[in-house]
Amino acid sequence: QITLKESGPTLVKPTQTVTLTCRVSGFSLSTNGVSVGWIRQPPGKALEWLAFIYWNDDKRYSPSLKSRLTISKDTSKNQVVLTMTNMDPVDTATYYCAHSRGYSYGYWGQGTLVTVSS
Amino acid sequence: QSALTQPASVSGSPGQSITISCTGTSSDVGNYDLVSWYQQHPGKAPKLMIYEVSKRPSGVSNRFSGSKSGNTASLTISGLQAEDEADYYCCSYVGSGTSFGGGTKLTVL
Numbered sequence: 001q002i003t004l005k006e007s008g009p010t011l012v013k014p015t016q017t018v019t020l021t022c023r024v025s026g027f028s029l030s031t032n033g034v035s036v037g038w039i040r041q042p043p044g045k046a047l048e049w050l051a052f053i054y055w056n057d058d059k060r061y062s063p064s065l066k067s068r069l070t071i072s073k074d075t076s077k078n079q080v081v082l083t084m085t086n087m088d089p090v091d092t093a094t095y096y097c098a099h100s101r102g103y104s105y106g107y108w109g110q111g112t113l114v115t116v117s118s
Numbered sequence: 119q120s121a122l123t124q125p126a127s128v129s130g131s132p133g134q135s136i137t138i139s140c141t142g143t144s145s146d147v148g149n150y151d152l153v154s155w156y157q158q159h160p161g162k163a164p165k166l167m168i169y170e171v172s173k174r175p176s177g178v179s180n181r182f183s184g185s186k187s188g189n190t191a192s193l194t195i196s197g198l199q200a201e202d203e204a205d206y207y208c209c210s211y212v213g214s215g216t217s218f219g220g221g222t223k224l225t226v227l
Contacts, residue, residue: 037216046121047156047164047207047218060215096163103211104154104169111163 002026004036004097004109011115012087018114022080022097029075030055035100036080038071040093041111048093052100053080087116122147122208122219129225135196138222140208141189148189152211155184155193158221159204167206168193200226 008020020038027034037052051061051071061069065084073080080097094113098105123141130136140147140155147153151171156164166175168184171191181196191210195202203226208219 039218046221047158047209048121049209049216049218052215062215102170103152103216104166104209105156105164106166106169106175108163108165 002099002107004099004107006095006097006109006112008095008112008114010113011117013118014088014116016087017083017085018087018091020082020084020095020097020112020114022082022109024078024080024097024099027099029073029078029080033101036073037098037100037105038080038082038095039098039105040091040095042090042093045093050084050095051082087114089116092116122210122217124206124208124219124222126220127223127225129227130195130198131227132198132200134198135194136198136224138193138195138206138208138224140191140193140210140219142191142210142217143189146189146210146212146217147186147191149213150211151186153184153186153191154209155182155191156207156209157202157204158207164207195224198226202226 035052035054038050053071068085070083094111096111097109099107155168158164171186172184206222
C-alpha cells in the first residue's frame with residue numbers, strides 16, 4: 001500500500017534553513033503521472049500548498065514562497081526533499097507530504113511539526 | 119494565487135444534508151475540472167473525499183458528492199452523521215500548482 005512519512009527538525013531558529021524529507025513506499029517516484037506535493041498547516045489554520053515535483057522531475061512552487069523553496073527527489077532512495085530558507089516564526093506549522101495524481105492528494109503522510117523560535 | 123473562499127462554518131442535524139461552497143475564479147475553479155475536497159479530523163492528516171469535481175475515491179461513502187457551477191464548486195453531505203463533524207477543505211489546480219480554500223468547520227448538532 002502507498003505510505004508517506006515526513007521527517008525533519010522539530011525546532012529551528014529564525015533565519016535558518018530547514019530540510020524536510022518525505023520517504024515514500026508502495027509506488028515509484030518515476031511512475032508516469034505521479035507527483036509528490038508538500039502542504040503545510042499552521043496551528044489552528046488552513047492548509048497551504050507549497051510545492052510539488054512530477055515523475056519527470058518537473059517542479060512547481062507556490063508563487064508567494066517560490067524564492068525560499070527548493071524541492072527535489074531521489075528515486076533510488078524513494079524520497080522527496082523540501083528545503084525552505086530564512087525560516088520565520090510564521091512558518092511554524094505541520095508540514096505534510098502527499099502523493100498526487102491529477103492534482104488531487106490521495107495519500108498523505110502523518111505530518112511533521114516544525115516550530116520556529118529562538 | 120489567492121486562496122479559494124469557503125464559509126468558515128456550517129452546521130446541520132443528524133440525517134440532514136448540508137452543502138459547503140468553494141468559490142474561486144475563472145483562472146482556477148472555473149477553468150479546470152480539477153477540484154478536490156478533503157476531510158480533516160482534529161490532529162489527523164487530511165483525507166481525500168472527492169476528486170475531479172465529483173469523483174469519489176474507493177471507500178468514501180456515497181453520502182459525499184461534489185459538483186461545480188461556474189467558478190464555484192460544492193461539496194454536499196447527505197444523511198449527516200456525527201462522524202462527519204470535521205474541517206473540510208477544497209483544492210483546485212490553478213495552472214501552475216494547486217490552491218486550497220480557507221476551510222469550513224462542519225458541526226453536527
